[in-house]
Amino acid sequence: MSDPRTIQEIQRSIRTKKAVRMTVLTIFVFTVAILYFSPVLYMHLSAFKTEYDAVSPSLFFKPTLDTFQKVLGDETMYGYLKNSLFQVFVGTIISLLLGIPAAFALTFGKFKYRTTNNKIYLWFLTTILLPPVAVIIPLYTWFQTVNLIDNRFGLMIIYVGFHVPIVVWMLHSFFSDVPVEILEAAEIDGCSRFQQLTLIAAPLVKTGIIAAGLLVAVFIWNEFFLAFNLTGNEAATLPVYMARFREQQGMFVAQLSAASTVVILPAVIFGWISQKSLVKGLTAGGVKG
Amino acid sequence: MSGVTLKDLVKRYPNGFQAVNSINLEIHDKEFVVLVGPSGCAKSTTLRMVAGLEEISDGQILIGDRVVNGVAAKDRNIAMVFQNYALYPHMDVYKNMAFALKLRKFTKEEIDKRVRRAADILGIVPLLERKPKQLSGGQRQRVAVGRAIVREPEVFLFDEPLSNLDAKLRVTMRAEVTKLQHQLETTMIYVTHDQVEAMTMGDRIVIMKDGYIMQVGTPLEVYDSPDNEFVAGFIGSPAMNFFRAKLVQADGGLAVDTGSFQVKVPKEYHDAYGSYKDKDVTFGMRPENIADDLPEDSRGQWEKLNAVVRLIEPLGAEIILEMESGQQRFTARVDPQSKSRLNQTAQVYFNMRKMQLFDVKTEQVIPRR
Numbered sequence: 001m002s003d004p005r006t007i008q009e010i011q012r013s014i015r016t017k018k019a020v021r022m023t024v025l026t027i028f029v030f031t032v033a034i035l036y037f038s039p040v041l042y043m044h045l046s047a048f049k050t051e052y053d054a055v056s057p058s059l060f061f062k063p064t065l066d067t068f069q070k071v072l073g074d075e076t077m078y079g080y081l082k083n084s085l086f087q088v089f090v091g092t093i094i095s096l097l098l099g100i101p102a103a104f105a106l107t108f109g110k111f112k113y114r115t116t117n118n119k120i121y122l123w124f125l126t127t128i129l130l131p132p133v134a135v136i137i138p139l140y141t142w143f144q145t146v147n148l149i150d151n152r153f154g155l156m157i158i159y160v161g162f163h164v165p166i167v168v169w170m171l172h173s174f175f176s177d178v179p180v181e182i183l184e185a186a187e188i189d190g191c192s193r194f195q196q197l198t199l200i201a202a203p204l205v206k207t208g209i210i211a212a213g214l215l216v217a218v219f220i221w222n223e224f225f226l227a228f229n230l231t232g233n234e235a236a237t238l239p240v241y242m243a244r245f246r247e248q249q250g251m252f253v254a255q256l257s258a259a260s261t262v263v264i265l266p267a268v269i270f271g272w273i274s275q276k277s278l279v280k281g282l283t284a285g286g287v288k289g
Numbered sequence: 290m291s292g293v294t295l296k297d298l299v300k301r302y303p304n305g306f307q308a309v310n311s312i313n314l315e316i317h318d319k320e321f322v323v324l325v326g327p328s329g330c331a332k333s334t335t336l337r338m339v340a341g342l343e344e345i346s347d348g349q350i351l352i353g354d355r356v357v358n359g360v361a362a363k364d365r366n367i368a369m370v371f372q373n374y375a376l377y378p379h380m381d382v383y384k385n386m387a388f389a390l391k392l393r394k395f396t397k398e399e400i401d402k403r404v405r406r407a408a409d410i411l412g413i414v415p416l417l418e419r420k421p422k423q424l425s426g427g428q429r430q431r432v433a434v435g436r437a438i439v440r441e442p443e444v445f446l447f448d449e450p451l452s453n454l455d456a457k458l459r460v461t462m463r464a465e466v467t468k469l470q471h472q473l474e475t476t477m478i479y480v481t482h483d484q485v486e487a488m489t490m491g492d493r494i495v496i497m498k499d500g501y502i503m504q505v506g507t508p509l510e511v512y513d514s515p516d517n518e519f520v521a522g523f524i525g526s527p528a529m530n531f532f533r534a535k536l537v538q539a540d541g542g543l544a545v546d547t548g549s550f551q552v553k554v555p556k557e558y559h560d561a562y563g564s565y566k567d568k569d570v571t572f573g574m575r576p577e578n579i580a581d582d583l584p585e586d587s588r589g590q591w592e593k594l595n596a597v598v599r600l601i602e603p604l605g606a607e608i609i610l611e612m613e614s615g616q617q618r619f620t621a622r623v624d625p626q627s628k629s630r631l632n633q634t635a636q637v638y639f640n641m642r643k644m645q646l647f648d649v650k651t652e653q654v655i656p657r658r
Contacts, residue, residue: 113303181375184342189389189436190363203379 099167549615
């Protein structure tokens with residue numbers, strides 16, 4: 001039995017079905033997205049309200065920049081900001097400086113047994129799974145004995161320790177995509193092991209290094225738990241400032257929102273810039289391009 | 290410029306597997322030696338040991354008079370061309386070629402002079418500013434060769450450099466590398482699995498199998514007088530036909546009896562083969578020494594037998610026939626004018642002067658004289 005419709009009619013009905021399906025999917029996706037975004041939106045809106053308006057979550061109000069002025073005028077915030085910037089820049093750079101050679105060595109190093117590379121690499125990975133809560137108490141007592149509580153460098157050491165494995169993890173897959181013959185050619189051409197990394201391998205995985213750096217920077221910028229527990233007034237970072245905000249200044253929704261908006265801004269901008277390389281970085285090695 | 294000597298060279302892996310088994314080989318200065326063999330025969334491993342990319346487990350490698358066992362690859366003054374080109378993707382062609390010289394702190398003028406001369410030899414001057422990914426396979430391989438040339442090394446090493454190129458380009462590049470060798474007059478060691486490449490390029494061919502050298506010789510030597518069954522079967526295309534046979538007495542002379550047919554051994558080989566009378570042997574006959582048509586007067590040493598044609602492969606310049614005689618199957622390479630028809634019986638002639646006999650146990654050739 002043949003279909004009585006013409007080909008055009010069949011094509012049209014397929015197209016209609018597709019359109020309906022796309023519409024339903026789009027609505028669903030947007031609903032979920034808005035649901036997730038609503039707290040952030042609430043925060044952003046509140047940031048532009050007066051404290052009086054901020055009590056109600058209404059969408060309609062007269063926007064004002066007064067709250068921002070107040071928040072940015074708070075001198076104490078700049079100390080925290082300085083600490084945060086220090087951790088982000090110094091912590092990220094040291095994590096990269098240690099992580100890049102480590103990933104390189106674990107990818108191309110010649111151990112006696114070939115499986116050795118993989119074993120060490122897996123040990124590195126397991127440390128990513130380690131929850132900071134699990135180590136906070138020994139870490140705290142140990143930090144107390146060596147006098148590193150509320151010390152910038154103390155916190156930085158911990159940040160580097162936690163983030164080197166992430167760098168290694170990301171770059172290992174990037175390095176694995178570099179054909180070993182290229183390094184062998186460089187070796188014959190006269191490169192030392194170190195030059196093979198700096199002149200050949202590192203430039204080839206530039207995207208990966210940028211992605212890893214951005215990711216680590218955002219992680220450090222956002223990190224709260226360790227900073228909260230290991231610092232006092234001297235070395236605390238912005239997330240700690242946010243947490244203490246309520247204790248020190250009281251429950252001012254508008255001010256809190258404005259401060260939060262300022263604090264998450266760099267992370268959002270970072271994310272925006274690095275979207276492409278981040279996706280590439282996080283998926284590299286999974287699928288061969 | 291210098292030769293390369295391998296002395297009792299051994300490569301053993303930590304798991305105990307011995308890939309290279311006590312190889313001895315002397316490669317003369319300015320010689321073009323091709324290492325050839327099926328995959329897994331350790332030809333690449335051997336080359337990589339010369340390069341310094343693989344550790345030497347035992348034995349010695351000498352470049353010139355210098356033992357290089359402990360010497361790092363970069364200090365061996367060798368250059369290597371890889372199968373997948375291994376160009377530096379982030380550098381343009383010029384920088385790729387200049388890289389080694391820069392590391393060795395040559396002056397800018399000297400680098401420029403050498404790069405341009407090499408580019409000129411290889412015809413890649415217009416490509417100097419391109420990145421590797423903007424080049425075709427053949428161009429990339431030229432650049433890889435150029436990168437080796439500028440170094441003016443003592444020894445060139447090639448690890449299957451043409452395997453990634455398409456068939457036509459491979460033939461052109463083959464000739465180019467050979468020409469280049471004559472031009473540069475440098476020792477070259479070339480690894481390939483392609484026996485045609487080996488035959489056409491090498492001054493001498495080293496045929497390897499399972500980490501052993503099976504034979505070393507000029508292309509014609511290994512072709513005409515193979516040392517063993519493996520070499521006889523590996524060199525030449527289509528491969529030599531082998532028949533399980535018995536050497537028997539017939540008509541006052543010797544004959545090879547395959548069970549399906551009997552062919553007479555020429556008188557001049559009787560002395561050499563005499564001791565194998567009544568013994569099992571492997572009888573070898575190259576396809577090109579089998580004809581399906583011969584003028585009457587030139588049938589002197591050719592032995593006639595009947596065979597059925599099972600497959601015809603016309604290649605233009607020649608025809609490959611798969612034939613069957615009783616239990617025995619064999620390949621013949623005949624004139625394109627051949628009148629043989631599929632599934633019909635044809636008369637074929639074996640050129641017995643070119644016969645080879647091999648010991649069944651040792652697989653070594655039984656010398657003809």
